Amino acid sequence: MEGDILVLADTGKFIGAGLAAIGAGAAAIGVGNVAGNFLAGALRNPSAAGAQTATLFIGIAFAEALGIFAFLVSLLLMFAV
C-alpha cells in the first residue's frame, strides 16, 4: 500500500517535470520574438544593426532566463524531490 503511494508520487513527479518543460517552449517563443524583431529591424537599417548586437544578446539572455527557471523546476522535480 505504501509502495503504491510512492509509485504514484513518482509518477506525479515525472508528469510535473514534463509540464514544467512547457516553460522551455514558451521561452523559445520569447527568444524567437527577440531575434526575429532584431532581424526585421536590422534589414530595414543595416548600418545601425552592428552596434545593437550586444543589446540583442542581453535581450535574448533575459528572455531565456525564465525558460531556465522552468528547466530548473523540472530538474528539481526529477532529481531533488
Next chain:
Amino acid sequence: MENDATDDVTAGPVPDNAPAVDAVGVTAEADHGGGLSFHPLDQFIVRPLFGDAGAPVHWYTITNATLWMALAVLCVFALLVLATRGRNIVPSRGQSVAELAYGFIHKMVEDVAGKDALRFFPYIFTLFLFILFANFLALIPMSFSPTSHIAVTAVLALAVFVTVTVVGFVKNGTKFLDLFWVSSAPLALRPVLAVIEVISYFVRPLSHSVRLAGSIMAGHAVLKVFAGFAALTIAAPLSIIGVVAIYGLEVLVAAIQAYVFTILTCVYLKDALHPHH
C-alpha cells in the same frame, strides 16, 4: 526487481526498467535496462583521476573535472603568454587571435559597462577565456565538460554576484539601493517595483549559472543520445547526420554561452557602477 543492487542510491523505488539516477543526475553505470548501450548522462560523472574509479570524491580529490579545468587554464596561458611572447608589430597567428579576443572583450566592457568599468576588465577577460576554453575543450570526444556542472558555474556566478554587490556598495554607499527604488516610476508603483527589483537582483546568480550549465549539459546529452542511435543499423545514418549537425551547433553554443556569460557580467557591473534608472 532486477535492479535491487542500485536501489540504495536512489531516493525511492524506481520502475524496473529505469536507470538508477541519484540526486545530481549522475547515473549508476552498472544497470541500464533501456535500449541505449550507454546512458546519455554518464559523461557527466565526476571520477577520481587516479586509483579506483568508484572511490569517494572529496573536495581535494583530483578528478576528471580538475584535469579539464586545468587544461582550460593551460590553454589560456598558452594563448595569452606563449603566443604573444614575440610581441611582433606584424602579429603571428596566435598573437593576432589573442589580440582579437582582447580587443573584443575590451570594447564590450567599455560599451556596455562604461569607461570606469575597465578596472574590472582583467577579471571579465579571465572569466570569458576560461569559460570559452572549458566549453571548447569539452567538445573533444571522450573529454569532460566542467561547465556542464552547476557546481562550477555557480561558483563563477556567485563570484560575479559578490563582486558586483561589494563594488556597488563601496562605490555608491547607500545610494546603491537606488537600484531598487525606481525614481522614474509613479510613487504609488515604486514599492511594488522595489519588491520585483529585489527578487530579480537575487535571482541573478541562479539564472546566470544555470544558463551556462543547462545549455552545455543539454547539448552534450543530445549528442550522446544521437550517438546512441548508432547501435541500431537502420538508424546509423541518422545518427551520423544528427551528431555532425548537433556538433556544429554545439561549437556555436560554446562560444555564444561564453559571450552571454561575459556580457551579463558587464550588465551587472554597469548596474553597480551607475545604479540610477
